[in-house]
Amino acid sequence: MNVLLDLQNKTAVVTGGAQGLGLGMATGLLEAGVRVCIIDSSQEVHEIVENLRAEYPSVYCLQADLGEVDKLPSVISEAIKLLDDEIDILVNNAGIHKSMEASKLPLQNFRDIFNVNVTAVFELSRLVAAKMVQKGAGKIINIASVLAFQGGYHAAAYSSSKGAVAQLTKSLSNEWASKGIQVNAIAPGYFNTDINRHILNDPDRFQSLIDRIPAGRFGNPEELKGAVQFLASEKSNYINGIILPVDGGFLGR
Numbered sequence: 001m002n003v004l005l006d007l008q009n010k011t012a013v014v015t016g017g018a019q020g021l022g023l024g025m026a027t028g029l030l031e032a033g034v035r036v037c038i039i040d041s042s043q044e045v046h047e048i049v050e051n052l053r054a055e056y057p058s059v060y061c062l063q064a065d066l067g068e069v070d071k072l073p074s075v076i077s078e079a080i081k082l083l084d085d086e087i088d089i090l091v092n093n094a095g096i097h098k099s100m101e102a103s104k105l106p107l108q109n110f111r112d113i114f115n116v117n118v119t120a121v122f123e124l125s126r127l128v129a130a131k132m133v134q135k136g137a138g139k140i141i142n143i144a145s146v147l148a149f150q151g152g153y154h155a156a157a158y159s160s161s162k163g164a165v166a167q168l169t170k171s172l173s174n175e176w177a178s179k180g181i182q183v184n185a186i187a188p189g190y191f192n193t194d195i196n197r198h199i200l201n202d203p204d205r206f207q208s209l210i211d212r213i214p215a216g217r218f219g220n221p222e223e224l225k226g227a228v229q230f231l232a233s234e235k236s237n238y239i240n241g242i243i244l245p246v247d248g249g250f251l252g253r
């Protein structure tokens with residue numbers, strides 16, 4: 001499998017990889033032979049990465065809050081240093097959500113969500129692209145959402161931020177495709193992770209969503225491994241600016 005994907009010894013930064021979908025995708029890249037640096041604001045990232053290192057010696061981490069966007073140039077250069085000054089793949093996964101009526105959402109929450117979900121994606125992408133351009137190759141994989149296509153419920157800040165991620169993906173792809181950088185996005189449907197705790201703890205809401213998902217269940221983080229490996233590999237070199245749903249059929253319903 002690794003030979004087919006040709007990801008051996010590539011280097012990747014995965015944001016928000018201490019748990020949930022980011023951890024699933026980071027593990028998928030490690031399984032394919034990629035050297036990975038996880039950037040996450042959680043203190044637990046150190047222990048998570050220590051545990052991963054038992055199986056994958058080339059996994060590193062950096063604890064940083066991507067919402068502090070002015071610090072991102074030094075954060076990303078530190079991460080790239082841990083990868084021996086190489087960066088082939090960036091997975092912009094870190095994201096936050098606050099489920100609340102729009103009329104009650106404090107403006108600061110809206111700003112925080114946009115800082116992490118959009119501004120950090122923009123800033124990290126152009127910082128790594130500057131390095132990828134020199135090589136004439138690179139993969140940027142943004143994690144959007146099915147709420148890039150739908151408004152969601154009590155999700156005005158989140159869904160508008162994910163709509164922005166989708167547009168940013170196409171826009172950056174248009175600028176960098178000719179320079180050998182493929183910018184694409186994955187749009188996950190509903191997965192069993194902490195970001196959905198409010199849904200998982202609400203049996204009626206949970207059931208109504210299950211009823212709308214043709215696969216009849218939420219996804220598990222491992223189920224993003226294939227999509228991220230493919231978009232990180234040379235097999236997707238002529239795929240530019242797509243938003244790839246991985247959603248158990250949700251959007252087709």
Ligand SMILES: NC(=O)c1ccc[n+]([C@@H]2O[C@H](COP(=O)([O-])OP(=O)(O)OC[C@H]3O[C@@H](n4cnc5c(N)ncnc54)[C@H](O)[C@@H]3O)[C@@H](O)[C@H]2O)c1
Nearest residue numbers: 016020021040041065066067095145188190191193194195
């Ligand atoms: N789970 C889903 O159903 C789903 C669906 C669509 C899209 N997504 C997107 O997938 C991504 C991952 O979501 P998840 O479900 O794994 O969420 P999660 O809450 O389980 O994990 C998010 C991770 O990001 C980290 N993080 C949060 N804010 C950060 C910051 N400011 N700086 C650095 N790290 C930060 C957290 O510490 C955590 O490790 C998000 O962008 C989310 O919007 C998730």
